[in-house]
Amino acid sequence: MVKETAIPQLLPDPLERAQAWAQGGRSVALATVIDTWGSAPRPVGSQLVIDADGNFEGSVSGGCVEGSVVAEALDVIASGVPRVLEFGVADETAWQVGLSCGGRIKIYVEPLS
């Protein structure tokens, strides 16, 4: 009989990945959706994990703001201080990062210590 695993292995699990990275000596940050308004792309609790080289796994949106979150996560890894990010509808005139779906999300980014 094959060992039972609760976590499907065919799609990488962000929290397992974060643990493996940290145990391998890499610096890691976690980004978690802590609040949403309107038609947000991913529900509260969704997570993205990032290492100091910018590698990441998981998602906090449909790909709209991950680039920006990864950049912020690198700062969080460097400073060791958590921060809260908010993203709303993209403002095209300001070239601002945002969500095309019309929703808003709040993301907590923290270092894994």
Next chain:
Amino acid sequence: MDLGALATLNAERRERRAAILATDLDDGRGWVIREGDAVAGALGEAVARTFRSGRSQTVEAQGRTLFLNVHVPPPRLVVIGAVHISQALAPMARIAGFDVAIIDPRTAFATRERFGDVQLDAEWPEVVLARRPLDAFTALVAVTHDPGIDDFPLQAALAAQCFYVGALGSRKTHAKRVERFLAQGVAAGDMERIRAPIGLDIAASTPAEIAVAVLAQIVQALRSRGPAGQAGRSVA
């Protein structure tokens, strides 16, 4: 959060136990709360509510702002029959987040070579289900075409209120199954909960396409079910 808390959380998730990662948004502290842990006061109430609803949320407790991220075990998919459709269905369902197990007493079918590292039991369903009972968070799919293998787990799935029960076979085959089950004392209302012919009607033809149709129907059942206790009854 520190690595110790993350390791604890991952260990709970691997064991299919519900757990909450509580994070203090003011100071960044994070800790794991297991279901059943004694937590006092307003936080205890919020924790109980979060476990019950399965919805992560921010709460105010003890003068602090805490984010409770609840991790509940993934739904299970039990497939009766280590057949060609199952070879496609197992990896697809795992990607979709299901914890998959395949049961088939025919050892020629239930081989590691055909199914890789999927949980596979080359035993009778009666034996395996006694060891790992079905529940409301499980979908059961019977695809052997052999009543001698399929009938018992189908009836067990109805009794256990599995949120999805599907059986391969034509309308004619299913009509015979209905006759057989009714004669064995299964309630007529329960028979209506068996999806047969199995899968959404997308004109699927190949084993892999049938697997897509079955998985889509399972997801539909999972996401449109009613509150706990009504699982599996809300979909036509």
